Amino acid sequence: MTHRQVMQSLTGLLMGMFVSILAGTVVSTSLPVILSDLHGSQTAYTWVVTATLLATTISTPIWGKLADLSNRKLLLQLSLLIFVVASAIAGFSQDTSMLITMRVFQGLGAGGLTALTQIVMADIISPRERGKYMGLFGAVMALGTVGGPLIGGFITDAINWRWNFFVALPFAAVAIFLIQKTLHLPEQPKRKVTIDYxxxxxxTAGVSLLLIWVSLAGSQFDWASTNTLLMVGGAMVALIAFVIVELRASEPIIPLTMFKNRTFTLSVVASISVGVSMFGTSVFLAQYMQLARGANATQSGLMTIPMMAGLLIISTIAGAMISKYGKWKAIMVTGSILQLVGLYLLGTIHYDTNFVLVSLYMFLLGAGLGMVMQNLVLIVQNAVTPKEIGVASSGIAFFRSLGGTIGVSVLGALMATKVGDLLGSKSAELQAAIAALGDQGKAIGAAIAGGSIPAVHTLPDSVRTIIESSYGDSVAYIFMIAAPLSILTILAVVFMPNLALSSQTRQERADTDAADAMLEAAELNLVDVSESLIAVTPGMDTEVATARR
Known part of the structure; x- marks a missing residue:
C-alpha cells in the first residue's frame, strides 16, 4: 500500500480510537455530579469506574482471538457499535444500576477497539514501517485523554451531564462510515473454527473475581477477611481450570504455547509494569493537582498536559527513528529507564514543589511511556507467526490493562492509608485551625470526619495547607512505591531477543511462509523419489545426483 492508501485506511481506525478514549474520559470530571443526581453511594461510584476497566480487561483477549478466526473489519465495526449504543443508553440512566450495566457494555466495546486497532495495523503496515505511524495513535490518545475531561467539565456546567454520553455519537457514526469506505483488508482463507466457550x-470468572477483590478490599472489607479468602480462592480455582482447558482446547483464547516465545513472555512482564505507570499516574496525578495544589477538575486536566506532551512528541520521534533505521532495542531501553526516572522524581514532590519541576518530571515519564508502550505491541507482532498476531497483540493489551487495574486499586488503598496516617499525625494542628473558623470550621470538620473532603481550592488557607500537604506527600509516596516496578520493564526489554523488524505485512508474511512450506515439501518429495529410484534401479546413482543438482 502507498502512504496515501495507508493514511486513508487509518482515518477510520484513528476516529474509532478517539471515540473510545473520549467516551471514557469525558465523564471523569462529571462523575460526582452524576452520582449525586442518581443518588448513588460511594460503592456505586467505585463500580461505575471499575465496571468499564473490568469489562475492557476481560474482553480484550477474546476480541483478539475472534480476530484470528473471522472478519476483522466487521468485528471492528461491531465493537464500535456496541460501544456507542451503550454510551447512548447510559445517557438515559435513571439509577446507578442502569448506569453500571451500560458501563460494562462500554467496556466490552472498548476492549474490541483496543485489540483490533493494533491487529488491523499489522494487516496493512509492516513492522519496519509501523513505527512512524505510531505517533498518530499517540496524538489521538493524548487528545482524547487531555481533551475529554475538559469537554466533560464544560458540558456538565453548560448543559447537562447526560450529554457527556451523547457527545461521542457523531464521531462514532463518522468512524463506522470511514472504516467501511476506506479500510480494505486482505481476504482471509475461510476455515472451520471452534470457539473456546x-x-x-x-x-471471565477468574479475572473478574480477582479485580473485584482488589477494587473492594481495604474499603468495603478488610484485606485479611473471609471475603478475601473466598474471592481469591475462587479466582485461583477458576484460573487453574482455565490453564487446564487452554492446554486441551483446539482454538484456545490465550494459547499458552506462546509463552515459549521469549519476546512474548518478556513483553507481558513489561506490559504489566507499563500498565501500572500509565493508568496509575493518570489517576493519581489528577488527585495531586486537585487535592494537593487546589486545582478544579478542568484545571487539573490542563496541568497534566506535560505528561501527554512527552508521550506524544517522543513517541512520534521514536517511531520515525525505528522506521528509518530498523533498530528498536536502544530506544526501548532508553524509554524504560526514563519511565523509572520519571516515577522516582515524582516520588519526591510535595504540595508546594515548583510546578516547572513537576512538569519536567511528568514530561520525562510521558516520554518513557511513549518510547515503550506502543512498541511492545510492535515487537511482539514481529516475533510471532502471522496466525498468532491477533491473539498476541490482544494478550499484551490484556496484561497492560490487568496491571493498570490492579495497580490503581492497590496504590489507591495504600494512598488512603497514608492520607489517614498523615492527617492523624496533624490532628491537633487541624482541629485548632478548624476551631478558629467558627461555624464554617464546624461544617468543614464534619465533612472531613465523614470521610469526604470539600473542594480544596475553596478552603481557608489555614486548613487548606494541612490538607494539601497530606495529599501531596501521599501521592508522592505511592509514586515512590511504583517506581521499582519499572526495573522489571528495563530487565524485560534488555533480555528480549534483538530481532530484526520484518518489511512485510501480515498477509505477505503468511504468503511467504506458505510458499516456503510448499518448497520444503517439494524438496522432501524429490529426495523420497530419488531414494526409491536408487533402490530399484541399478546404476541410477549418477543420474539421480545430476537431477538433484
Missing amino acids: AGIVLL
Whole structure:
C-alpha cells in the first residue's frame, strides 16, 4: 500500500480510537455530579469506574482471538457499535444500576477497539514501517485523554451531564462510515473454527473475581477477611481450570504455547509494569493537582498536559527513528529507564514543589511511556507467526490493562492509608485551625470526619495547607512505591531477543511462509523419489545426483 492508501485506511481506525478514549474520559470530571443526581453511594461510584476497566480487561483477549478466526473489519465495526449504543443508553440512566450495566457494555466495546486497532495495523503496515505511524495513535490518545475531561467539565456546567454520553455519537457514526469506505483488508482463507466457550467463562470468572477483590478490599472489607479468602480462592480455582482447558482446547483464547516465545513472555512482564505507570499516574496525578495544589477538575486536566506532551512528541520521534533505521532495542531501553526516572522524581514532590519541576518530571515519564508502550505491541507482532498476531497483540493489551487495574486499586488503598496516617499525625494542628473558623470550621470538620473532603481550592488557607500537604506527600509516596516496578520493564526489554523488524505485512508474511512450506515439501518429495529410484534401479546413482543438482 502507498502512504496515501495507508493514511486513508487509518482515518477510520484513528476516529474509532478517539471515540473510545473520549467516551471514557469525558465523564471523569462529571462523575460526582452524576452520582449525586442518581443518588448513588460511594460503592456505586467505585463500580461505575471499575465496571468499564473490568469489562475492557476481560474482553480484550477474546476480541483478539475472534480476530484470528473471522472478519476483522466487521468485528471492528461491531465493537464500535456496541460501544456507542451503550454510551447512548447510559445517557438515559435513571439509577446507578442502569448506569453500571451500560458501563460494562462500554467496556466490552472498548476492549474490541483496543485489540483490533493494533491487529488491523499489522494487516496493512509492516513492522519496519509501523513505527512512524505510531505517533498518530499517540496524538489521538493524548487528545482524547487531555481533551475529554475538559469537554466533560464544560458540558456538565453548560448543559447537562447526560450529554457527556451523547457527545461521542457523531464521531462514532463518522468512524463506522470511514472504516467501511476506506479500510480494505486482505481476504482471509475461510476455515472451520471452534470457539473456546469454557475458556471464555473461566477467564471471565477468574479475572473478574480477582479485580473485584482488589477494587473492594481495604474499603468495603478488610484485606485479611473471609471475603478475601473466598474471592481469591475462587479466582485461583477458576484460573487453574482455565490453564487446564487452554492446554486441551483446539482454538484456545490465550494459547499458552506462546509463552515459549521469549519476546512474548518478556513483553507481558513489561506490559504489566507499563500498565501500572500509565493508568496509575493518570489517576493519581489528577488527585495531586486537585487535592494537593487546589486545582478544579478542568484545571487539573490542563496541568497534566506535560505528561501527554512527552508521550506524544517522543513517541512520534521514536517511531520515525525505528522506521528509518530498523533498530528498536536502544530506544526501548532508553524509554524504560526514563519511565523509572520519571516515577522516582515524582516520588519526591510535595504540595508546594515548583510546578516547572513537576512538569519536567511528568514530561520525562510521558516520554518513557511513549518510547515503550506502543512498541511492545510492535515487537511482539514481529516475533510471532502471522496466525498468532491477533491473539498476541490482544494478550499484551490484556496484561497492560490487568496491571493498570490492579495497580490503581492497590496504590489507591495504600494512598488512603497514608492520607489517614498523615492527617492523624496533624490532628491537633487541624482541629485548632478548624476551631478558629467558627461555624464554617464546624461544617468543614464534619465533612472531613465523614470521610469526604470539600473542594480544596475553596478552603481557608489555614486548613487548606494541612490538607494539601497530606495529599501531596501521599501521592508522592505511592509514586515512590511504583517506581521499582519499572526495573522489571528495563530487565524485560534488555533480555528480549534483538530481532530484526520484518518489511512485510501480515498477509505477505503468511504468503511467504506458505510458499516456503510448499518448497520444503517439494524438496522432501524429490529426495523420497530419488531414494526409491536408487533402490530399484541399478546404476541410477549418477543420474539421480545430476537431477538433484
